[in-house]
Amino acid sequence: MAMNSKLFDRIRIRPDAETTARERFPTCEWAGCEAAGTHRAPKGRGREGQYHRYCLDHVREYNKSYNYFAGMADEAVAAFQKDALTGHRPTWTIGVDRRGADPRRGFDGPDPSTTVNDPFGIFHGARPAGSHGAAAEPRRKVSAPTQQAFDTMDLDPAASREDIKARFKALVKRHHPDANGGDRASEERLRQIIQAYNYLKTAGFC
Structure with a gap:
């Protein structure tokens, strides 16, 4: 076969795995290591x-020496682990109504008769039976957790940012x-109020 044959132009040598890794990934950050940094490790x-x-x-x-909780007090670690059970999202205790009031301690929110949209007067709401007033303005649609935080x-x-704050x-x-x-x-x-406010703040409402 002649050395100037066109067949030689079609020959490709597959690079080894290490060479491919060096091209795709940055160099390992470990001091003195020149290998490819193919794996991620959290900074803490x-x-x-x-x-x-x-x-x-x-x-x-x-990973052998990594400890996310290094330097944290035992109480802080326990609080973090407790919040992790719910994905660090706000929760409400059983026995507390949708407005955040404990029935055993009395209602500390607004009068339901002024806030409930009750067009048939079943619950003696804002629009009892026989009322022909203008329909209420449509409320902004929000997710259930967001509505719970507002409640x-x-x-x-x-509500505006200023009203929330x-x-x-x-x-x-x-x-x-x-x-x-x-x-x-x-x-x-x-605690529930603080959790609700932090949730609304994270969600960009305030």
Whole structure:
């Protein structure tokens, strides 16, 4: 076969796996290592979403000593683990109604007769039977967790950022133990309000 044959132009040499990895991935971040950083390793608490790039051997070494809770107090670790059961989303205690009020302690929200859209008057709501007033304006559609957060703060989903912040400050001031002579009876209600506000803040409502 002649050396200048066209067949030689069609010959391709498949690169080895290491060469391919070096082309696709950055160099391993482990000091002194020149291998391809084919594996990701989390950088730790407070830097969620950020990763180191290590080769297989060094990612194994890193994982042996990795501890997300390093430096956290036992109480903080316990609180984190408890919140992790619900995906760090706000929850409401059984026995608390949709407005966040405990029936055993009385209702601390707005009068339902002024907020319920009751066109047939079954619940003696805002529009009893026989009323021919204008239909209520359509409410902004939100997800169930978002609606629950608004209900906890006794707010309508159409509330503005300023209304949400003002309502949060007022509720915290009302239910904080210091404002109740150190009484911790409303501490659970305060926790729910804080969780609801943080959820709305994360969702971009305030």
